[in-house]
Amino acid sequence: MELILASGSPRRRELLSRLGLSFRVFTAHTEEVSKHQEPGEVARDLACQKAQAVAELAPEAVIIAADTVVALDRQLLGKPHDKNENARFLEMLSGKTHTVHTGVAVLSPAFQKSVVQATQVTFRTLTPAEVRWYAQSGEGLDKAGGYGIQELGLALVERVEGDYSNVVGFPMPRVIDLLRRAGVPVLQEPL
Numbered sequence: 278m279e280l281i282l283a284s285g286s287p288r289r290r291e292l293l294s295r296l297g298l299s300f301r302v303f304t305a306h307t308e309e310v311s312k313h314q315e316p317g318e319v320a321r322d323l324a325c326q327k328a329q330a331v332a333e334l335a336p337e338a339v340i341i342a343a344d345t346v347v348a349l350d351r352q353l354l355g356k357p358h359d360k361n362e363n364a365r366f367l368e369m370l371s372g373k374t375h376t377v378h379t380g381v382a383v384l385s386p387a388f389q390k391s392v393v394q395a396t397q398v399t400f401r402t403l404t405p406a407e408v409r410w411y412a413q414s415g416e417g418l419d420k421a422g423g424y425g426i427q428e429l430g431l432a433l434v435e436r437v438e439g440d441y442s443n444v445v446g447f448p449m450p451r452v453i454d455l456l457r458r459a460g461v462p463v464l465q466e467p468l
């Protein structure tokens with residue numbers, strides 16, 4: 278049974294590799310639109326769209342996809358378009374708690390399931406110099422909310438409540454559970 282990661286995210290590739298599985302990577306070109314308003318449902322919906330787009334190319338495989346959104350109060354923060362917008366996102370997140378929602382979808386001819394996981398992240402109160410420093414690094418540009426907790430962005434964070442891997446883009450306990458239910462031998466000898 279072939280496993281395919283439907284994601285261009287290097288973070289997801291790295292996290293999935295840590296399970297010792299072999300897999301191929303396909304990048305799904307979806308429009309990333311969701312009709313849902315609830316952030317968790319948006320993330321789940323987009324993960325399903327990515328998995329389905331790749332299922333059309335590889336109908337026999339087990340496909341896993343994910344999507345991460347950052348919700349601050351009622352606002353969804355996607356990937357910043359440039360360093361100025363990244364600085365604005367950081368000013369909004371400074372001193373506050375936001376929620377990171379990651380949706381995961383697993384799809385095979387015999388199995389189809391999606392889940393969503395939420396983690397609360399609280400930022401330190403950032404000084405203007407800290408905001409400038411991080412935005413200038415460019416690290417946040419390809420990341421939801423404009424920061425990467427696994428890299429320099431760790432310095433922005435005061436507290437994480439819940440699954441850390443979920444913030445990086447793949448909630449590992451949920452990923453392990455879904456893959457096993459789809460018949461993928463995770464953390465065990467291949468059959």
Ligand SMILES: Cc1cn([C@H]2C[C@H](O)[C@@H](COP(=O)(O)OP(=O)(O)OP(=O)(O)O)O2)c(=O)[nH]c1=O
Pocket residue numbers: 283284285286287288289304305327343344345346347377419420421422424425426427430444445446
């Ligand atoms: C909040 C946060 C997000 N991110 C990343 C995870 C995701 O790669 C990205 C959210 O965008 P996504 O649209 O979920 O993923 P992607 O466009 O990078 O990849 P693909 O759609 O092909 O799967 O933000 C971090 O790496 N660290 C963080 O702390």
